[in-house]
Amino acid sequence: MTRPIELLEDAPGKKILLLGNEAIARGVVEGGVRLVAVYPGTPSSEIGNNLTAIATRIPNFYFEFSTNEKVAMEVAGAAAVAGVRSMIACKGPGLNVAADPFFSLAYLGVRAGMVMVVADDPSMWSSQNENDSRYYALMANMPMIEPSDPIEAKSMLLDAYDISEKLELPVLFRTTTRVNHSRAPVELGPIRDRPAKVEFIKDPFRFVPIPFVAYGRHAWLLDQMRKARKISEQTPLNSSAGNGELGLLTSGIAYNYTVEAISELKLEAEILKLGMTHPVPDEKISAFLRRHGRVAILEELEPFLETQARRIAQMNNIDVEILGKEQGYFPRTYEYTPRIVITGLSHILNRNTPINWQEIDSKLRELPDIPPRPPLLCPGCPHRATYYAIRVATRGKAIYPSDIGCYTLSIAPPLETADILFDMGSSITTACGIAQVTDQDVVASIGDSTFFASALPGIVNAVYNRHPINVVVLDNRTTAMTGHQPHPGTGLTGMQEKVTPLDIADVCKGLGVNYVRMVKPFDSLADLVSEIREMVQWTRENREPAVLISREPCALLAAIERQQEGVAPRPYRVNPDLCNACKRCLHRLSCPAIYFDSDTGKAVIDDTLCNECGTCTSVCPQGAIDQER
């Protein structure tokens, strides 16, 4: 709710409350970053949302929502090679998509600062895994910075650009959900100017890694990493505080919990906090390990620093007890909390925790059963109608490869139309694999943004290798799950420019799909069902891919549009005289706006939640549901 415009304020010294992602966007403004390319992905999404809102107000600035993370990495990488500061931001799995150019960029290096913001998601609040991106820095030989809160998210972004330029290497800027999605008061700094244009100076024997060039660049890279290690030894980003028997080595969000734990446990300890976590400062850590008989390592997910500490202890013959995940003092799964840190440290110190959490846990087990409230497709979501129709048309018997977006929520009853999912775009390609080795009908579904991000090679594969698959494109005209970013099908760019949108039907036809049809899911539910039946029949007969595009804007966008146009709400309602309490609407649609009133024994629609899609009218066998006039 911080208005994006506040991120432009030229008021050094002023403090404003910022989300970690807003602080990173402010860092872009202050740091004179010339080009930013992102593909949205939670927990990184608000970086792009804020930058697109202010992009045209920043002189000499370019921002784009790229089609996917690989594209973003290449666009931003080339800008930094040309000689301007650039940035890419993505979620953890996004770096997997962008891994190919990532490794090349380490060999080639850059002429101006480049920062790659990657937001990992411990506890998988909105991700398919909690992979620990820090190992990319290790594998690619890329310097890495890890802020621990929104304040550092801005200040260390500026440090990252300086380090990048000193080393002529991109810097991996690794955050986690609780850094991206926490708010803290952040002090504004001065805003740096940006160059209008630079000249690309040719140097093909540096920037084209044919084997002969790459051969030399690998040695160059390792040499740069030796320089990086010197920076890591000297930078105030890596510093220690406090005194005591026990040493605590930490980084990222876990640092905050460590400080809180020291206070809760009234502990005497020395903390070594690393803000630059690759390469680690060997000498500094070595001296730290020598100062303590016991050192606990506090970091979320994998034992990354722990392994480094053990390496350094072994190399330097240091007699120190290193206590971490390897012995089970701290977990490798899920995000940390102060409790986890306090419990682990209490275990190490052979004490009781200051709070009796066992007692709270046992009281919790005595609670009455609480009905679950998982995230669901919104009231009025067009995907609900489409999935209802897919299930009816295939009697729930087809295989339903799914993809990444809101629509993955169709995994839940009663829709149950998500059977397999690997990654962005895998609905198409997993459908190919299943169709080849089974006799079952396969109906894949994919959203519009995901379609442009990563479906095209899969479609080409299905056409050329003649895979008998049915593809339903759920075209809700936006990237809904991550907060409504535009994509190539929307006609809006990251610079807020109106352009010609790409048409998904034309794209499919152009790629050689012989069956491409379009439906509007709210026109007629019966027609929607027969469209899907026809497609499945056609695919059975023709043994090649077919595409059905189900197009209807996201319910949240439609609701905002109605509100802006001042259209009076016209929610649907159940006529209690006609409702015979069969509960078909409840059982088949699971719309959050419909509930059963146990007092009256009738279904009721909550008019504050109804988004006016009308799908329920066709599902009610009594014709009891109607729209308010």
Added chain:
Amino acid sequence: MTRIIRNTTNVVNVAITGVGGQGVLTLAELLAKAATFDGHNVRVGEIHGMAQRGGHVLCTVRIGDGAMGPIIDPGMAHLLVGFEPIETLREIQLIAPDGCVLMSSHILTPVAVSMGQAEYPSHDAIVDAMGKFTTRIVEFNAVELADKAGSPNSLNMVMFGAAVGTGLIPVSQDSALDSIRNAIPGKLQEINTAAFNLGLVQLKELL
């Protein structure tokens, strides 16, 4: 009703919970902003993405010099603000033994209950279960007050007024109203400040 005494530790922990779409995130941000207007350090913890789609939402606001991370552990919340009964119960373990629960009694029926797969616990069962964690439970129908203010969407501002009305958080009425005026423009501002005041008055009557 026991009298609520202002907390004296150096961090005040406020947990805010409800259903995605009820305005939990907005309340967390405005409460934190108001605290900064009064010169306090703050941290806010939010969860975005999946959790917003009509699911359970929890936000944390931590006020005071000692606040570093965004997370509130079980047994550490001085105030638990619940927008809906079972969503409040879902986070009851966060409450400190002498902490205060502020709960709106208006029920939003989860889909699992509508589909007949689960049962919504009775009001007595909910309050009894909460009573094992703290005796300070303040309950009122905030949705009715929001309607009275002019829009059911102002529910979060009713809860804001009520939270300030507990006297447990170091946020002045003036700063709270400033944070609302800064964030919400035009006609909606009137509704939202009215909702805040209704919540505030309601609490003063209940305490």
